[in-house]
Amino acid sequence: MKLATIKNDTRDGQLVVVNRDLTKAIRVSEVSKTLQEAIDNWDTIAPKLEKIYQQLQNGTASNTFDFDPTQAMAAIPRAYHWADGSAYVTHVELVRKARNAELPETFWTDPLIYMGASDAFIGANDDIKIENEDWGIDFESEVAVITDDVPAGVSVKNAQKHIKLIAIINDVSLRNLIPNELSKQFGFYQSKPWTSFAPVVVTPDELGNSWSDTKVHLPLISTLNSKIIGSPNAGIDMTFNFAQLIAHAAKTRSLMAGSIIGSGTVANQGSPNGSSCLAEVRCLEIIKNGKASTPFMSFGDRIEIEMKNETGNSIFGKIDQTVKSYKPMS
Known part of the structure; x- marks a missing residue:
């Protein structure tokens, strides 16, 4: 459906x-x-x-x-709860490697997750409105699930039955604002503008055999200004599946119906087409050449994100957004 x-x-x-x-x-x-x-x-x-x-x-x-x-608007234009994971630990490892920082071993066993802004999500064709290009505008192509009511302390085994709908999203980040926010050791806020949804969401059965172990085993294609940045398979290198992310989020409290859980940036280790954001592309350049050569997004740039089934048909429709400037009201 x-x-x-x-x-x-x-x-x-x-x-x-x-x-x-x-x-x-x-x-x-x-x-x-x-x-x-x-x-x-x-x-x-x-x-x-x-x-x-x-x-x-x-x-x-x-x-x-x-x-x-x-x-089409976002599937749920304003939600009670939005929690984004970082399930592709190889992506986290790469980002840390680019700045000569070691990855704690616990990252492989204890999921990373943060609570995002859920007061508004935007549609697949809505502009990405940002005040300043210097903030480091980046897309992040992700998979997400929407749950019904999830009881506190749910097991990983039982968490999977609470997944009712699947989506793909663009979790926009302002990369140059992130370091200052994280240095305060209190998480993201200003560095995370509105997240957008593809036109439709689907029930797991629509994915057939591509939905297995609460992962979507299909490529997620990100195209910036008509150039494919990456097409990693969302089912590969996903250290924590959605059932594990849900169980982690519900460890100490229930999740209300309509909770949205994100996968984090989809990434495949060692693949030339394994990136779903510019930050990772830049990290690969730093590791290889000592510096990044790919810029972050500029006003007028167009980002398209899509997932197709095994016969080449679009499953969720396409996220198709343009970065636009806005002037803050005094």
């Missing part, structure tokens, strides 16, 4: 069911007005949405319309 949230006159948008080819959709306000409402009542609402999806697939659904990804 594929779902999306399209723009209307509210902050939370309108839930729609989208067909597998991402060409047709149907409004489902009589079943659920928003995706958050659906997640809150998933056991009751999901079967109704699935029935509509099957009707959409076999051509028996009425009141369909052409799906326009530019009208």
Whole structure:
């Protein structure tokens, strides 16, 4: 099943069911007005949405319309909880190597995760609005999952059943603001502007055999200004799978329905196409040449992020964003 949230006159948008080819959709306000409402009542609402999806697939659904990804908001435009992991430890190891810092052994056994800003997410075609290029604008291509209610202390084995939807996201970072924030030993804030979602989210069954061990075993393709930066397979080198990330996040408290858990930047060790952000590209250049030659993003740059199935069809639709400047209001 594929779902999306399209723009209307509210902050939370309108839930729609989208067909597998991402060409047709149907409004489902009589079943659920928003995706958050659906997640809150998933056991009751999901079967109704699935029935509509099957009707959409076999051509028996009425009141369909052409799906326009530019009208898609983030799947959950504002969420109760957003926690981003760093599940690809080889990526962390590489970044530390570039600055001659050792990776603590515990990073291989204890997941890294931080709580992000969930008051607003943006759509796949919304501009990335940044005030200053000097802040070091970077994209981060990730996979994410959306859960129902997760009890505190959930086991890794039981955590997997709480994964209801899968997404791909662009978790934008302002790299030149990060060092000062982390030096305070209190985490990210200013260095993390809004995160964007691909046009649709999907249930795990849509991925078929590519969803295994709560990992997505498909390439995630990042294209900057028509040049492919990387296409690492999201199922390779993922040290901690999503069940492990969820269990870690829920160790001391429950997670509410609609919680979004990110994988962190997807990366494949030793692959020439293994990067999903410019920071990693720059680290590889530093290790090889002693300095970075690839700049961070500039105003006017276009980033596209997409994942395709084994037959080459887009699964989530494409994130297609342009970096734009904004002037702060006095």
